[in-house]
Amino acid sequence: MTQLEHARKVYQGYGADVDKAMAVLQEVPVSVHCWQGDDVTGFDCRQALSGGIQTTGNYPGRARTPEELMQDLDKVFSMVPGKKKLNLHASYAMSEEGDMADRDAIGPKHFAKWVLFAKERGMGLDFNPTFFSHPMVKDNLTLSSPDEEVRRFWVEHGRRCIEISQYFAEETGIPCVLNIWIPDGYKDIPADRLGPRARFKQSLDEILSVPYDKEKVYVTLESKVFGIGLESYTVGSAEFCLSYSDYKGITPLMDNGHYHPTEMVSDKISSMLLFHDKIALHVTRPVRWDSDHVVLFDDETKEICKEIVRNDALGRVFIATDYFDASINRVAAWVMGLRNVQKALLFALLQPNGRMKEMQDSCDMTGLMVLQEELKTAPFGEVWDAYCEGQGVPADGEWMDMVRSYEAEVQLKRR
Ligand code: RNT
Ligand code: ZN
Numbered sequence: 001m002t003q004l005e006h007a008r009k010v011y012q013g014y015g016a017d018v019d020k021a022m023a024v025l026q027e028v029p030v031s032v033h034c035w036q037g038d039d040v041t042g043f044d045c046r047q048a049l050s051g052g053i054q055t056t057g058n059y060p061g062r063a064r065t066p067e068e069l070m071q072d073l074d075k076v077f078s079m080v081p082g083k084k085k086l087n088l089h090a091s092y093a094m095s096e097e098g099d100m101a102d103r104d105a106i107g108p109k110h111f112a113k114w115v116l117f118a119k120e121r122g123m124g125l126d127f128n129p130t131f132f133s134h135p136m137v138k139d140n141l142t143l144s145s146p147d148e149e150v151r152r153f154w155v156e157h158g159r160r161c162i163e164i165s166q167y168f169a170e171e172t173g174i175p176c177v178l179n180i181w182i183p184d185g186y187k188d189i190p191a192d193r194l195g196p197r198a199r200f201k202q203s204l205d206e207i208l209s210v211p212y213d214k215e216k217v218y219v220t221l222e223s224k225v226f227g228i229g230l231e232s233y234t235v236g237s238a239e240f241c242l243s244y245s246d247y248k249g250i251t252p253l254m255d256n257g258h259y260h261p262t263e264m265v266s267d268k269i270s271s272m273l274l275f276h277d278k279i280a281l282h283v284t285r286p287v288r289w290d291s292d293h294v295v296l297f298d299d300e301t302k303e304i305c306k307e308i309v310r311n312d313a314l315g316r317v318f319i320a321t322d323y324f325d326a327s328i329n330r331v332a333a334w335v336m337g338l339r340n341v342q343k344a345l346l347f348a349l350l351q352p353n354g355r356m357k358e359m360q361d362s363c364d365m366t367g368l369m370v371l372q373e374e375l376k377t378a379p380f381g382e383v384w385d386a387y388c389e390g391q392g393v394p395a396d397g398e399w400m401d402m403v404r405s406y407e408a409e410v411q412l413k414r415r
Helices: 003-014 018-025 066-077 108-120 148-172 194-207 238-248 265-275 299-310 330-349 353-361 365-376 380-390 399-409
Strands: 029-033 083-089 124-128 176-180 217-222 251-255 279-283 317-321
Touching: 003 018, 003 365, 003 380, 018 330, 018 380, 029 066, 029 330, 066 330, 066 399, 083 108, 083 317, 108 124, 108 148, 124 148, 148 176, 148 194, 148 217, 176 317, 194 238, 217 238, 217 279, 238 251, 251 265, 265 279, 265 299, 279 299, 299 330, 299 353, 317 330, 330 380, 330 399, 353 365
Parallel strands: 029 083, 029 317, 083 124, 124 176, 176 217, 217 251, 251 279, 279 317
Antiparallel strands: none
16 A cells, blocks of 8 residues: 555545545645745835835845746745745836836836746736835835825825736736735824824725726735834724725735734634635734744644635635745745645645534534544645645655755855
């Protein structure tokens, strides 16, 4: 009996179908954030990272140009199983024959090379306006600024990004998720909490008044609890973003680093699914704060994926990664986090969900605990290895050597 045959039998005994799990997983798109490769720098104005987010570490080999980032992405794609989309930020705009534009003037042509890159790989593109790392961020404010010139600049940026997103969807034939996140907030206690939120609401209304095809562009809105240097007040709080999403009929996005440390996104998913057609996630790993560590195959990542799978919501949740570690090899960081999301999804698909619900409903909590514990050590690794092999990517134990060679041959030569 091969290892996979053995695993198949064990899982069958628990009431789970290994082959079905693998077949389902290969159709689930995960949106790969482009910003792990260059520490969220981008290519447009290359300002220091602002917005209360921080990349820490100084590991050599950062991608410095679009070409280097694309090269790294290809390396990553060759080591990650499953269906991928590429998630770009507006700051990754590329000049067309030296014709670079500021954020309030970018258009499809500044992303033509990314479209080509995605099309050649049969991939969809997702997008994010970049409301940080730019001189027009004044006093840590963008869409909520009381300075009308600043606010208008960023509204125009948002409107441009909708146009670019629709272009992505039309060119690739795959809908584009456009995620809006602003860093706006105050370090210290504000006197007016309503004003900035009212202006943010007005700005979003103005951005979303651009006509766009809702079958092609899914606009999502990401909330946050606080940022570095913005500890006392966040304009785009959870209540604001959830309420705004409902009011406007757009999609709420939850980043699991954006809540108080004992609040779990895995517990929020079911409620959100009851009231929204679609929801979006940024999968990350917060360590004591929104630190954006590499995603691990840890309890919360597994629990998030279980909630998506057992609520039959794989088609209703936009899954994207969002982390940036500059203290280890960046390609390895990318690959590890993405493989772990895939692993957690596979793990969730291998739970006998129907049987477990029945146990809960018949109050067999003892049996349920035993089953959940035993499933932790069921022969999961064998299924994972088989899945990787079927997807033509290296198994565990094989890919790190590939990263080491790539580091020596490519990344360390970038000096
Ligand atoms: C910041 C948000 C946001 C960013 C990216 C770069 O706290 O999580 O999603 O990480 O847009
Ligand atoms: Zn995020």
